[in-house]
Amino acid sequence: MLRMSLNPLLTCCLLTVLLTSCAKEQPAAGNASENSSETIGDVKPLVNRVLTQEEQAQLTPEQVLTLLKEGNQRFVAGTLTARDHSKLVREAALGQYPKAVILSCLDSRIPVEDVFDRGIGDIFVARVAGNFENTDILGSMEFACKVSGSKLVFVLGHESCGAIRGAIDGVELGNITAMLANIKPAVEHFKDYEGEQTGQNPEFVKMVTKQNVLATIDRIRTNSPILKEMEQQGDIKIVGGIYNMDTGTVTMLEE
Template identity: 60%
Template structure:
């Protein structure tokens, strides 16, 4: 049973690759319905004085993708930033920079998911209130994915949606590197890695891109 949170000494001993491996192992436990037991009361008390998460995950807000459970992580283990369509903006970038440059996280994981509603809406050109401006962040992925399809470039085409989900993750990673000199420098020094994956609603598995 996990009852002690990550401390600074443990965090310092982690590498980006070891953290990624840990998350994938946790995802395998999730798939097998074999999640680790945790003493939440103990972890709450243990983290009052500070936090030293190993990673930050940028995910969609989708209720079917509970990030901590998907990777079998608990209190104090990971930061989670969520926005519909798992894209970056200035607030998300600042959050990622805080996670890595200030709090010491070793990994940035951009997590898309199968059949994403925000991606589907972008594919269909939905316009509604503030949703319109939000979807503008996903439109570049729609345009890139559309290059591989001659027709049916809308949400009725599951293959097109899946391709757009992947492209959205890849483009988000590219823009994180372009827009955040802090994160780009940390990655170039090997202090962090920025990676992407897609979660399957059907199986619960995260496939790295």
């Protein structure tokens, strides 16, 4: 009888210890969730919901750029924000108010939303091999900023770009020929370069990649009076950066 009465007692004690341990571990998980969210003024953390029009209006171009930089740091560190995608899909169906529009290369190794730790409804993404602008891209950017209220235009180039190498080496194939012609000005910018001017020269490819981003930014301002005026008025900012294929780090370019 004594043995039978002790077993329930021991069981009760063990359950108490286990429950106490679980309760102590829960705050740590909560803190991790808070650290992975972002807050702007009185805006609530954006983890399980999309940005509202009012919150978008409160943002400045500088704040948006800072958020993208911080997001890239989390991407590199492997601490991307946990998001309830099912809930975000439902909320985004009611409208979209993205912070920025990013022009990226077609390269499949650059998951733009993840690179900046952005969720559904956070950013517009335009992609074309070589991350250059054309009429369609400019129209999309104007829609993003003038119509939808985005505060930042970001031209994102990357290392080891096949389109850059193709333009350097004069590749000709179907519609690729005309596409690469958009990158040629960046190649010709270094016509007096004394080193090897081929796609096999990493230094030359890096130089052309950077120049292509800067030239694209210049043409955006030249060919889109709408975006140029918005930037002059401080409503938006137009910037560029280069994605490191080895580390995932985005390095901002100084104009």
